Amino acid sequence: MKIKVPASSANLGPGFDSIGVAISLYLTIEVLGESDCWQVDHSLGDLPRDEKNMIVQAALSVKPDLHPRRLRVESDIPLAHGLGSSSSAIVGGIELADQLGGLNLAPHEKIEIASQLEGHPDNVAPTILGSLVVGCKVNGHFTAVKAPVPPFAMIAYIPAYNLKTSDARAVLPAEMSFKDAVQASAVANTAVAALFAQDYEKAGELMEADLFHERYRSRLVPELEIIRNLGHEHGAVATYLSGAGPTIMSLVDPQHISDFIDAVREAGLKDEIRRLEVAPRGAFWQE
Numbered sequence: 001m002k003i004k005v006p007a008s009s010a011n012l013g014p015g016f017d018s019i020g021v022a023i024s025l026y027l028t029i030e031v032l033g034e035s036d037c038w039q040v041d042h043s044l045g046d047l048p049r050d051e052k053n054m055i056v057q058a059a060l061s062v063k064p065d066l067h068p069r070r071l072r073v074e075s076d077i078p079l080a081h082g083l084g085s086s087s088s089a090i091v092g093g094i095e096l097a098d099q100l101g102g103l104n105l106a107p108h109e110k111i112e113i114a115s116q117l118e119g120h121p122d123n124v125a126p127t128i129l130g131s132l133v134v135g136c137k138v139n140g141h142f143t144a145v146k147a148p149v150p151p152f153a154m155i156a157y158i159p160a161y162n163l164k165t166s167d168a169r170a171v172l173p174a175e176m177s178f179k180d181a182v183q184a185s186a187v188a189n190t191a192v193a194a195l196f197a198q199d200y201e202k203a204g205e206l207m208e209a210d211l212f213h214e215r216y217r218s219r220l221v222p223e224l225e226i227i228r229n230l231g232h233e234h235g236a237v238a239t240y241l242s243g244a245g246p247t248i249m250s251l252v253d254p255q256h257i258s259d260f261i262d263a264v265r266e267a268g269l270k271d272e273i274r275r276l277e278v279a280p281r282g283a284f285w286q287e
């Protein structure tokens with residue numbers, strides 16, 4: 001029995017903490033059997049191999065009396081790179097508790113639990129539902145709405161360096177003026193409207209007009225502005241900082257992928273580039 005959990009790319013520019021898209025990188029959790037204590041076999045560096053592992057912690061937060069298992073965990077989601085690895089671990093743990101504990105949780109219940117653990121729904125909601133999702137907290141609970149999937153290739157530039165989400169959140173201001181908040185919110189609202197209207201020229205312009213976080217984080221990820229400017233000349237509809245970075249995500253016309261990648265390389269950017277797709281499906285069990 002295996003759980004397959006997609007990664008996620010959050011914010012899409014102005015949708016800070018509220019918009020995200022599931023993408024075709026996966027965390028896989030295989031249940032090997034019951035055990036006297038939690039055991040997590042993985043090759044993911046120095047992550048915990050016992051009940052302290054984030055996946056187990058998420059599972060126990062849902063069902064504290066869950067009997068220990070031995071798990072085999074594999075993942076092609078880079079850690080601390082703005083591709084939602086922590087959110088995939090949280091969602092994987094919730095799926096584990098749901099299945100092993102026979103809880104029969106509905107998607108909205110999983111979103112509520114995961115968003116409470118994460119603090120915001122932009123990674124966990126698409127990881128649970130699949131596709132592109134817009135969500136927020138309202139009246140004390142989280143809610144999310146699926147949007148149409150943009151018909152573009154997701155070209156990820158994945159820098160070799162890590163950037164922990166906590167560090168990238170630490171550079172954000174504690175508050176902003178009412179005037180700035182109204183403008184930042186208007187940009188986000190119109191970006192969402194354009195995504196639902198499938199007006200991707202307008203959506204792209206607005207995705208690159210964030211006023212909440214990118215202007216503070218761009219000094220941590222100097223490649224963002226370079227790739228964004230290249231994209232305007234080489235077939236990218238929009239380029240944004242994926243999650244808290246450092247991955248930079250570009251929505252590229254499938255006919256211009258090679259031209260876009262060549263331009264990035266010619267600009268001297270030598271780190272990993274991966275062509276990803278939107279994952280239409282959220283976390284699911286495989287026999």
Ligand SMILES: Nc1ncnc2c1ncn2[C@@H]1O[C@H](COP(=O)(O)OP(=O)(O)O)[C@@H](O)[C@H]1O
Binds near residue numbers: 078084
């Ligand atoms: N597959 C996993 N299993 C257990 N813990 C994980 C896993 N993936 C991520 N984590 C936890 O999340 C942390 C990375 O989270 P974060 O800094 O938010 O980066 P990201 O952008 O990848 O979400 C890791 O240091 C680890 O503590």
Ligand SMILES: N[C@@H](CCOP(=O)(O)O)C(=O)O
Binds near residue numbers: 120242243
């Ligand atoms: N809205 C969050 C998204 C964090 O995503 P991650 O993939 O970096 O964990 C933020 O921008 O801090």
